[in-house]
Amino acid sequence: MRAFRAAGLIAGLTITVLASPAFAQGKLNMYCTANEEWCKVMANEFNKKTGIDIAFTRRGTGETYAMLKAEKDNPKGDIWWGGTGDPHLQAAEEKLTVKYEPAILKELHPWAKAQWDRSGGRTVGIYMGAIGFVYNKEVAAKKGVTPPACWADLLKPEFKGEIQMPNPHSSGTAYTTIATLVQLWGEDKAFEYLKQLHASINQYTKQGPAPGQAAARGETMIAITFLHDGAMSKRRGFPVEGVAPCEGTGYEIGSMSIIDGARNLANAKRYYDFALSVDGQRLADAGESYQAPSNRGTPPSPYSPDLSKIKLIDYDFAKYGSSAERRRLLARWDAELKVGAPK
Secondary structure, three states, rough: OOOHHHHHHHEEEEEEEEEOOOOOOOOEEEEEEEOHHHHHHHHHHHHHHOOOOOEEEEOOOHHHHHHHHHHHOOOOOOOEEEHHHHHHHHHHHOEEEEEEOOOHHHEOOHHHHHHHHHHHOOOOOEEEEEEEEEHHHHHHHHOOOOOOOOOHHHHHHHOOOOOEOHHHHHHHHHHHHHHHHHHHHHHHHHHHHHHHOOOOOEEEEEOHHHHHHHHHHOOOEEEEEOOOOHHHHHHHOOOOEEEEOOOOEEEEEEEEEEEEEOOOHHHHHHHHHHHOOOOHHHHHHHHOOOEEEEEEEOOOOOOOOHHHHHEOOOOOOHHHOOOOHHHHHHHHHHHHHHHOOOO
């Protein structure tokens, strides 16, 4: 069993990839909200292909959205790559990002192009992934419990104190989870469920992948996370299994946006084109990331969850990708669960 790479557990890390002076073609500052190993692979390969010096900062999707707002009058980043699509749509609504129409748009799956359409060309889909549970088989066996198959199962007494999920203030994964439950059951029932679930949560993590990593290490039995994060842990040799909830579940359209006021706009457009290309999207496997790619010419990894076998809801990206809806749901989360923002 191989241990997690230390880099994958570090939040807010900035890594710089330098081109040789003979081939230097300028700079690019990227805010990356995908798996850190994938961020690193993409930065390295883009640098090799273009000679552009690229530095990336890895944070949660909610954190990055908040950073774009804080830096609105003096942006530090050029491109925001990865992470759940709702905050990208919220940034687009607030004009924190700019319009760009790449020639490669016609090669994308309809769901990826739809993200571009609904944002007025300010963001685009780069991958898709479904929300679910990841559980540690050894921990479940040791405790003699049947693993959960449905959202309702998480409320069973045997799972009290055995579940982790991220905090929706900093994590797009958690916001997608809340929006999923609201769309499944209606808002009041969803928040009643979240309040009951609260008694079984041992930690609300700052980063979306953290609960899945904790489950892989046996520090918690169950993680609420994206199923592709569980696939990463399983491929690394950890005793985990992913579960798509029986009632149905939501999904993300991981997205990419060029930041308004980018100091390296031409290079941001070059990265945008690269990230949507077949060659760029094939790097997901090397980055240990198993989402469904948005370019129709890029086959999913054999390790990727089969989305055709998962009961997906008709996720309302227009509504739950709005800034007002995000603020309202997070305010209700704070008022009723009294968890607040991560420290």
